[in-house]
Amino acid sequence: MGLDLLKEKGVPLDRQKFTWKDLTRRMISKLDDDAFTRVRVILMNGIEAESVRFSHACARMNLDLREPLALIRRVEHFQQTLVNWLNPGNQSPIETTLGYEQTAIEVTASVALHEPDPYLAQTYRFGMLEDFDHLYRYSALYDRLTGKDPNYIVQSYTDIIPGRPTVLEHRHPLDDVRRPYASRTADPITKLNALTIVSAENQVHTYYMNIGPQFTDPVARMLYAEIAAIEEQHVTQYEALCDPSETWLEKWLLHEANEVYNYYSCLQSETNPVLKEVWQRFVDYELGHLHYVKELFQRVEGRDAAEVLPRELPEPIGFHEHRAFVRQVLSNEEHLSAKGTDFVMRAEEAERTVLYREQLNADGSPSDIASAGYIWRPGTELSVEAKREGVVSEGRIQ
């Protein structure tokens, strides 16, 4: 039995409090926590980042909503702080990157499987295959830059193999815009799914734009530049799925409902008791926000929130491996591209996309360079070379 979104009131806004210590004292273990605990942390940071981003945009265009937006946004900011600071300081930017791609793959796979609208489900599968390839490219970089095994982060849940090659993912901007769902007829889960995925992708784009220049290796810098460009394409693709005719308040209401849904999903599957407490607390906080915005929506727009929201929360996001599904999509849909709002075979791509890609790749492809001949193996690709060289004698190769 899921939560009744229209009845549950959660924790009222004036009782949602933080201190600096409360915001920063918890963190996960890179060594001992389950990879899906990191996935949940990453996803929820993305969800909160989106809530703050949306709230600012809304405030800039709606004079009457500025004050209520400011009140809730401050709490969302602190929620984002607490969530993002769950990442430990010994998790390097490239390790966090591997976590981001694993999140993109597994969460998008779960969403694709639960999406009732076939066009949107196709869009999610399409994007998932591209993020799947990013995990492989960054894994090769991680192995070759640091001599470390990317499986430390993905913990065998997610395959480290090429997806739709990144070198082929670059498309003309007009071939990344998709058709939106129709808000009046779309299933509520369709609206939540679109918000979840655009939040996650927007976070990835922002992160790569920030950390990419911090690398000293030229191939690493180029690879981050290349994949950040695809994340920008993905944000363009996924934000286009949301119906632009929804009112600002309707969108705000959906954002709050989606936050409840995502925290609730995390709560259902969390294995770390410290984090379980965080997810429960934030489910209650978000219900408080939802209730507040619901009242506002009904008063200002004179509409019933039940028109927009599901009464009960849909089936939670599946935080588990989707190996079989991903492999099946890879085998069936690797050769797809996009033309306008449609998905087409690569041979049918628009000329503008072909020219665009040729120009970007004219000096070579960073993703191909980083992963030239790369096959992931437990203990890194060097373990194969070490084995081949034989047992050492007196500190020398025999």
Next chain:
Amino acid sequence: MERKASEMGMNRTGIKTSPVESAKEIDGAEKRGATSIGDALAIARVRQEFAREVEGLGSVPPPTPKGMVKAAVDMLKGGRATVFIDKLGQRAGFERTGVRLYEAALSKLDVFGTWEGGPTRVELEKIRLDELAHFALVVRTIEKLGGDATALTPAAELQANLSEGVPRMLVDPRVNLLQSLEGLLTAELVDNASWELLIELARELGHAEIAEEFQRALDAEQEHLALVRGWISTGTMLEARVGEEAAGAPA
């Protein structure tokens, strides 16, 4: 306080944590292969290409008017004064960081306590002061030579970047005192080698007096290194023991 570095627990990073999933993962990687031919040398080639095209980290600041005379004298002797200033800047930066490292270690001592043969508060405080004195010594030397002791030189930047993980780990609340000492070991090893080189360079450039002063700093650094090595050794051996023998092992 119980927080041994080597507790057994649910570490999930290894392949053997999930034999079923990892077998599928290995099989998948083998079957799918790579999409572009070549190997890690492709990265090396780009590194070479960029290294040929880009500028270095930055420069050594010009000497003050007083230093100009000194530099001119060195030039006449066929030396490059900037090398010495660069390396002095490096030492100043590293010694200053060293003070902070020992402050971090002192916090760990207060929380985790020490062990038989481990560091005492007095010892850690003494080394902290030594590092501070070395910083002051290098600053005075740079100023005497007419350099700007507040500038970040390329060699200082390089060494700070190389060792940035040391302070990072030392201040991590999850890292205990014994683990923190690994950071001090890294710093002390570099310190020893760097002072040796600096003394050699001072002599080479004809600064005999400076070389002598620096020799005394090196003597202190050698003591630091011996101490840190000893602390790590006793702590690790104690932690490896079991039962009553291990009483007082590092937490």
